[in-house]
Amino acid sequence: MRYEFLQKYDVAEQKYHKILEEDEANSAVHKRLIAIHKAQGKIPEAIKELNKYLERFMSDHEAWLELANLYIAEMEYGKAAFCLEELIMANPQCHLYHQRYAEVRYTQGGTENMELARKYFAQAAKLNPTSIRALFGLFLAASHLAAQQKGGGTKSSKTENKKYAAWAAKQIQERYEALGQREDSQIKALTATLDSLELS
Amino acid sequence: MAEIEISVRSYVKLVLHAAKYPHCAVNGVLLADRKRYKDDKIVSIVECVPLFHLALGLAPMLEVALSQIDAYCEQNKLIIAGYYQANEHVKDSSPNAVTHKIMDRICDNFSDASLYMVDNSKMTPDMEDAVFRIYAFQDGKFKERNPDSITLEEQCLSAASGLLNQKVFRNLVDFDNHLDDITQDWLNNHLNEVIEIHSW
Numbered sequence: 390m391r392y393e394f395l396q397k398y399d400v401a402e403q404k405y406h407k408i409l410e411e412d413e414a415n416s417a418v419h420k421r422l423i424a425i426h427k428a429q430g431k432i433p434e435a436i437k438e439l440n441k442y443l444e445r446f447m448s449d450h451e452a453w454l455e456l457a458n459l460y461i462a463e464m465e466y467g468k469a470a471f472c473l474e475e476l477i478m479a480n481p482q483c484h485l486y487h488q489r490y491a492e493v494r495y496t497q498g499g500t501e502n503m504e505l506a507r508k509y510f511a512q513a514a515k516l517n518p519t520s521i522r523a524l525f526g527l528f529l530a531a532s533h534l535a536a537q538q539k540g541g542g543t544k545s546s547k548t549e550n551k552k553y554a555a556w557a558a559k560q561i562q563e564r565y566e567a568l569g570q571r572e573d574s575q576i577k578a579l580t581a582t583l584d585s586l587e588l589s
Numbered sequence: 590m591a592e593i594e595i596s597v598r599s600y601v602k603l604v605l606h607a608a609k610y611p612h613c614a615v616n617g618v619l620l621a622d623r624k625r626y627k628d629d630k631i632v633s634i635v636e637c638v639p640l641f642h643l644a645l646g647l648a649p650m651l652e653v654a655l656s657q658i659d660a661y662c663e664q665n666k667l668i669i670a671g672y673y674q675a676n677e678h679v680k681d682s683s684p685n686a687v688t689h690k691i692m693d694r695i696c697d698n699f700s701d702a703s704l705y706m707v708d709n710s711k712m713t714p715d716m717e718d719a720v721f722r723i724y725a726f727q728d729g730k731f732k733e734r735n736p737d738s739i740t741l742e743e744q745c746l747s748a749a750s751g752l753l754n755q756k757v758f759r760n761l762v763d764f765d766n767h768l769d770d771i772t773q774d775w776l777n778n779h780l781n782e783v784i785e786i787h788s789w
Binding site: 430440458461462476489491492493495496506521522526529530554564565568 | 614644646647648649650652653678680681685686687725768769771772
């Protein structure tokens with residue numbers, strides 16, 4: 390790691406490969422090699438190596454999250470979503486993964502992705518009722534769907550989405566108002582936001 | 590292309606944000622005085638709102654942040670006139686896909702908006718030179734602006750240097766911090782006085 394710090398990456402890599410010759414299963418060293426790629430700005434190589442690493446060490450949550458972040462940085466949202474799905478399967482009670490997954494689906498866009506985003510934001514809000522991100526996400530996703538849909542569809546209809554959005558907006562406002570000594574300008578900014586984002 | 594003036598407050602908040610998260614990419618927006626632009630055609634940057642340090646490329650929280658900031662601007666006769674980004678990698682100071690995406694949004698609202706790309710190698714406590722390069726955004730391309738059209742207010746560099754040394758960035762709040770805990774003020778009103786004192 391000292392060589393990494395000195396940016397003598399070739400020497401560092403040699404040292405790490407030597408350690409791996411003695412112990413193939415040293416996951417920390419594998420990850421340092423990937424980190425070297427990242428430090429040199431070689432993101433596609435880092436992604437490739439990280440994928441290979443995860444084929445062997447499938448239960449390394451930190452690695453799945455890192456891969457998801459790398460994909461998000463490269464705007465490969467579909468692949469990022471896959472990584473987050475693995476994390477959700479392993480940790481279904483963690484609201485953070487649900488939230489991040491919903492954000493990725495929302496960014497991808499399209500009705501199906503928006504529906505998924507809404508569902509996962511709702512689940513994140515259920516797992517952690519204090520999560521403002523989940524509430525905002527739910528509000529945005531439901532508003533988008535309500536704006537896109539015509540009334541009386543087979544899936545959640547326009548009215549249902551409006552109800553979800555309204556509920557989320559109310560929750561958010563209550564949380565902000567409960568702060569009491571908040572500056573008026575911030576509450577006004579929030580109200581204006583909720584009104585302007587309500588697309589219907 | 591209008592001239593740009595940058596206040597101590599905005600410069601310092603930008604620098605503190607980048608310093609607070611040296612291991613992450615960070616971004617934020619810069620707000621200008623609407624009247625000054627209308628009357629004198631000068632983009633006078635008076636405020637800086639740090640946005641995110643986690644997953645810059647995800648849409649929902651960005652929409653929430655920009656709507657709240659827009660509403661705040663409406664109330665205070667300001668306009669979102671700039672966007673800054675500091676990349677994760679110390680040697681990488683070029684705009685990426687996320688930069689394009691966000692600048693598109695901002696320029697839709699204000700065509701004279703500029704991009705402030707932080708050069709990480711200039712982030713030193715000595716602060717001899719402005720930490721960013723400023724680019725205009727036209728026809729989907731970034732073009733570096735003439736440095737003569739840009740004025741930093743007199744005490745910018747010394748105030749930033751002083752506050753970096755005092756590690757004031759620990760108290761800076763960005764939008765990510767606010768979403769995690771809504772009692773934290775994304776306008777950083779608590780820092781304004783501290784910055785004022787250092788700009789004498």
